[in-house]
Structure formats: C-alpha cells, structure tokens
Amino acid sequence: MQLEFNANKRDGQGTGASRRLRRTGRVPAIIYGSTEKPQSIDIDHNELFQLLRKETFYSSVLTANIDGAKETCLLRDVQRHPYRQVILHADFQRVDATHKLHQKVPLHFINADIAPGVKLGGGIVQHVLTDIEVRCLPKDLPAFIEVDLKDLVAGHSLHVSQLSLPTGVEVMLHKGEDPVVATILTVRGKDEDEAPAADSAATAVTAAAPAPAPAAKK
Structure with a gap:
C-alpha cells in the first residue's frame, strides 16, 4: 500500500x-x-x-x-x-531503494475460530507476540504478516520459524532464538469442575445417613 x-x-x-x-x-x-x-x-x-x-x-x-x-x-x-x-x-x-532496512511489522492472526484447539478442545488463543522486526529491501516491506492458526491444537504453540514470510523478507532474531508467537491454552471443562463437587456431595450424604440397626437376636 x-x-x-x-x-x-x-x-x-x-x-x-x-x-x-x-x-x-x-x-x-x-x-x-x-x-x-x-x-x-x-x-x-x-x-x-x-x-x-x-x-x-x-x-x-x-x-x-x-x-x-x-x-x-x-x-x-x-x-x-x-x-x-x-x-x-x-x-x-x-530510505534507499538499494539498501535493506529494519522495520517492525504487525502480525495479523487468522483462522483462530477453526483451530482444533479452539473448535474441538475449547481452548483460548493467547497472542504472545503482536509484531516482529524484519529485514528486507523497501520494495519488499510487508504492511503486516499473517499468522495462520488453523492447525494449532490445545496445549501447543506456534513459533517464529513456522511463519510464512513474503519473498525477500527475513525475521531479525539472535542466533538460536525461536520465540513463541501464539499458543492455545487449555481450559478445564464444566463437567470436570462439577464432578468433584458431585463426589463430595455424595460422600457427605453417605456420612450423614444413620447406620442400620443391628439385627435382633433370636
């Protein structure tokens, strides 16, 4: 643009x-x-x-x-x-058209609603990074970089190395770095929360019930 x-x-x-x-x-x-x-x-x-x-x-x-x-x-x-x-x-x-520049560009997250961790696992997407620094020629500078979450499952993360970068664009990182971009946090289901409560209630009822009277001797 x-x-x-x-x-x-x-x-x-x-x-x-x-x-x-x-x-x-x-x-x-x-x-x-x-x-x-x-x-x-x-x-x-x-x-x-x-x-x-x-x-x-x-x-x-x-x-x-x-x-x-x-x-x-x-x-x-x-x-x-x-x-x-x-x-x-x-x-x-x-900027000089013949020299590469360093610039931070925003990340645009897509397909979060169809990610297995959200749609099937009921997880919540957490955006760890919202922008990244890139290096490229001025003509190749993207307005943003898309982060596709369609394959992300609950409890897993997507790293910078997994991003699809435009041609001529490289991410600026220190050697050995591969930070997390996004992750899907698992959320305890309602049934799991209610099960312990139900068990506790059943135990309390059992404890409160009177013991059966001993059988009379003949």
Whole structure:
C-alpha cells in the first residue's frame, strides 16, 4: 500500500517556533538519513492525525511530498500530548531503494475460530507476540504478516520459524532464538469442575445417613 503525505520545508527552530507553528494547525517534524542533511518540515495536523489512525502508516514505506519534491521514508517516532489528541512532533527516516532496512511489522492472526484447539478442545488463543522486526529491501516491506492458526491444537504453540514470510523478507532474531508467537491454552471443562463437587456431595450424604440397626437376636 502506498501512503503519501504533504509537507513544507521550515526554517524556524526552537521551542517558540514550534509552539507558534502548532497554533496554526501544523506539526513540526524532521526527515533525516541517507547522504542528505536532515530537513525540518511541517505537516498539516489533521492530515497527519488521520494517517496515524491507520496501522499501515507505522510499518509501510511512505512518500513525503515536500514542496513538490517526493522522498521515500519511514515513520520512526511520534510525540503526542499527554492527555489531548494532539500530535506534537514526528520523525521520519529516508530510505534507499538499494539498501535493506529494519522495520517492525504487525502480525495479523487468522483462522483462530477453526483451530482444533479452539473448535474441538475449547481452548483460548493467547497472542504472545503482536509484531516482529524484519529485514528486507523497501520494495519488499510487508504492511503486516499473517499468522495462520488453523492447525494449532490445545496445549501447543506456534513459533517464529513456522511463519510464512513474503519473498525477500527475513525475521531479525539472535542466533538460536525461536520465540513463541501464539499458543492455545487449555481450559478445564464444566463437567470436570462439577464432578468433584458431585463426589463430595455424595460422600457427605453417605456420612450423614444413620447406620442400620443391628439385627435382633433370636
């Protein structure tokens, strides 16, 4: 997915200049990286606010239209107001089409409802990871990676090594690591919970019943 935003170059620096810029409905930002110098920019607050509501904006290669000149970049940081819905600052990093990049991408879990551990075993899916860091060329960067749970049974886990990765994409892990992505937790059935209670009740009734009178001697 191609996501683009508009920006203007800015010259004003410092807290005062940023505060004045925000009062006009603009967000101070910076774009850096590659062989070019960092460039201070500003973005329309409403445009950026709406883009930040999209999950793909955080993990996709973006196109910044800066005064008519387009640059590809990644969102690297966002500063928000502590309690108001206001964006204070954003950082973007330029990307080079010929160099691989590192980026975290979200995981999308599918087929949990038909997984044997859920459908037959009555288990509950636990998402251990919600994103992973990958390495690839900008053109190969996926917006997300699907995690298919259709074969997962209760009490078992799915690991990173079992994920189906897009062509040209590799997961960044330390040597020997293979973390769990998701697992299905087993849940005790209702019958199992009621059985001990029923046994206890039967024992209590037996204990409370009077002993039979001894037979009379002839």
